[in-house]
Amino acid sequence: MNPNVNEKLIFEMSKKGRSGSFIPECTDTSCIPSEYLRDKPPKLPSVPENEVVRHFVRLSMLNHGVDKGTYPLGSCTMKYNPKVNEKAARFKAFSNLHPYQDEDSVQGILKILYELGEDLQAISGMDGITLQPAAGAHGELTGILMCRAFHTSNGNPRVKILVPDSSHGTNPATAAMCGYKVQTLKSNNSGTIDIDTLNKNMDEDVAALMITNPNTLGIFENEISDISEIVHRKGGLLYYDGANMNAIMGYMRPGDTGFDMVHFNLHKTFSTPHGTGGPGAGPVAVKKHIIPFLPYPTVNSTGDRYFFDYSNRQTSIGKMRAFYGNFLVLLRAYLYIRANGYSGLKRTSELAVLNANYLKKKISHNFTAPSSRDTFHEFVLSAQNIKKETGVNTLDISKRILDFGIHAPTIYFPLIVKEALMVEPTETETKENLDFYAEIMEKIIAEARSNPEELHKAPHKTPVSRPDEVRANRRPILKALSLPEKED
């Protein structure tokens, strides 16, 4: 493909009479009275199969993915997606199951769901679980709705949710969707929750404190027992955002450290593909006192039979979606956990933390660190020093990284760190890959000093150069403007 030429839009490849033959032709509209019919047919592309395939294959080749190269996007846990899981998820027997089949005809499926739930509870140290949520943010929403239902059942829903200033944007957005006010806690100098600040803000109006542990700086909140004590003493709940679960498996269970609720991001920790932005899955595990509020149905077992359990219907928050969950995603996570076993999951966290620490030490001398504390599976550095010295900012550095076949880190997050670069290599990178990354970083920092102009213009070797985002926002074009008229 000529890199200077755009891949056409599929609509620009359209010509009348070119469609393939997939379904027997039918043009009979006689069953439907004409006043119900649309005036004109939709203008979908008319392109033969081979050209459709080529189009999407060519497009796909413009992407960077985990299978192509290192993808150390902080907070996203871009680990390898095992192929055996993909194979199983494509078994015809799974694709053809209707969600409203009778339970007796899907015992094997319910078994998978039940056992996955049991495994996730064991891994997190919790007592009950819902597999419904379709993503981490959806899990958060489920969790905070349950939190509200819990407090309401005790006579008072309370009014606010506390989040640290290093939190993911989904945390405050979720709290607001549940009718809560959000209060942000300023982190202390080492980047963790400040006990005094928490004490001052924790009162009986607070429904819950939402945190990740390790936090978004990759630092373990080692005062978690005190935090738990402070929150619970005032009757609040402690919510675990599982985005960073990859750091602690085999070492720490949220359920043993005072958390009342945990959501998992199966597409992060448990290797299900990120799919250019989902579908993921965000199961939520809870302690006993929250079980009555779980979305219905949950999956249960009598020992020899599996069934959908609607028994908490009266107290439940309801349902978070139609049907039961993203089954094909849940299946992949189930297989991943069993392939690893507990020993494998522990090893996963160990290597994730080892890789992150190794890479951090290799590159951090170029930057400033927001905290001197030990970090786990990811780390955050600030390019503020480089910016002051050379004018090259975090965006420039991350764009230049793309030229070397590596994905950029998460940038400008967490918000409390200026010019932040957030790096999470995951466990599935070799030492050679990490050394290469460090080498690239040295090169880029040297370029920043010798030829900053080149960095402002980076990347140079990608399918497109920096897009004009101002234009995209001020003159939004959100669909193909003129579609070829369909000739009848």
Place this chain on the structure above:
Amino acid sequence: MPYFDHSDNDVKEMLKYLGKNKVEELFFSIPQELVIKTPPIITGPLSEQELLSSIEDTLEDATTYKEIFRGAGAYRHFIPAAVDEISSRQEYYTAYTPYQPEVSQGSLQTMFEYQTMMSELTGLPVANASMYDGASATAEAALMAWHFNRRNKVIISGGVHPEYLTVLNTYLKNTGIKIEMLPLKEGTVDLQKLSAIDMSDVSSVIIQNPNFLGFLEKMKDIKKQSGNAVLIYVTNETHSLAVLQTPAEAGASICCGDAQSFGQPLAFGGPYLGFITCSEEFLHLLPGRIIGATYDHHGKRAFVMALAAREQHIRRERATSNICSNHAMSAVRAAVYLSLLGTDGLKSAALLSVKRAHELKEALSTLKNVEFIEKDKPFFNEFSAKLKINDRVFSESLQKHSILGPLELSRFNSSFKNYYLFTATEMNGRAGTELLVEAVKEASL
């Protein structure tokens, strides 16, 4: 550890570089009393061979049917082989949200094309890059309308999928928005009752078309009775969009639902493809990712995530939704599906489904133990009927022929005992139809 491991020597070297002796030392900031003492018991590790054979064993306890006459928001349509082929490409499925557009043009352009197709099908100018599923998309659409006019009442038709209604209740519970149910009359929206509602404090009117029982709604008449409340058009059989009056023509300003029919397998309920399209005035309230076209620095066409300031990572507690990851891969499948079928193919699939359903109804109408709800009202590819049958006999004969029969509506409402929802698509052949009709006949009381 499967899939990946370091060599012992690499681990040793890396630890040495860090000045550590053991990996455990990296975890020392976890207070000792919190460290797991007894590892919990979970199955594994299993080799790939064991894993596959165990899953194959499990599959023996899952029945797949040759003929499926069940829909209710999850439809078995034909999926061209090329859809699976493209969606199996690691270049798509191992990428993430296109934060770096320079190395994500494939995902971005594909989603831009998907948005164009959804806009074209619904007639509404703006589409997002996907939601989770139809039920949560409907709830988010109601929230959009509420953010738009800040009125505190939602009218929802009794013809909306009952699970969607449950989800709407869950989402809206703490917003102060009141949900008022508008029961169906003779299978469709009760226009008289609708016209009697004072619309001045109604935020949105939510109507599913074709409705849950399969009937077509008179959308333009509904629009007339909805005052200046936002009309939200819900559909979970998106094939209908190829044939029916578009939501835009009907006067809806938001359309949402599930596009599972566009190339997503049944897969026991997920992942499916939630979608929202809307008129321009809702653009800045639309949740989720939106892809826009622009140019790169060399003047080459390029695509980016646009209007990000709507979203939670920027707007935090002021965002209209917390959605971040969506169902992008399902949108990729839909884009490929719609590109392959084109207008004529999609219309054929839709009209064949309609035809098969009408043939089935016709055949059932000769039986004495079948009583249709509203015999003469137009429907799409689903219809409901009361069956006077012996359940056991019915299910045994269906089982014998590997047929997944119609859905018992008592599942949602006990007053619907003996009522069934029949569904057909282009996948149902004449032979299957005959066997189903025979089974209904045989089970007659």
Place this chain on the structure above:
Amino acid sequence: MQNYLYTKDHEWTLQEGNRARVGISDFAQEELGDIAYVELPEIGTKVKQGDTVCSIDSLKSSSEIFAPFTGTIVEINEKLKKEENCEIINKDPLGEGWIFVIEMEDPNELDALMNEEEYKKMTEEE
């Protein structure tokens, strides 16, 4: 010279009788970057001092605009309804890029605001 007064939230106001024109300061537009959307208030909206009146989005941020005074919104900058015109806030924040006009209930509220010099001092300390 016109007498711009500033709030600690980086808004400027310009008195016009019992009305005041409101916009964001040059410092604020510089901090926010390319403005791409303004969610304008409706004419006739009554606001109390400190209330959120509307919001203003740049590519990477979203900020609230607070009412500098108690009163009624009587005019809005219609030009800003179009995304493509939002650049006037970046180009001419104190002139063409005004956002709304408020009819004040109590013009004494003006006294609490900073003059140009005081505001400049505040931004330098930030």
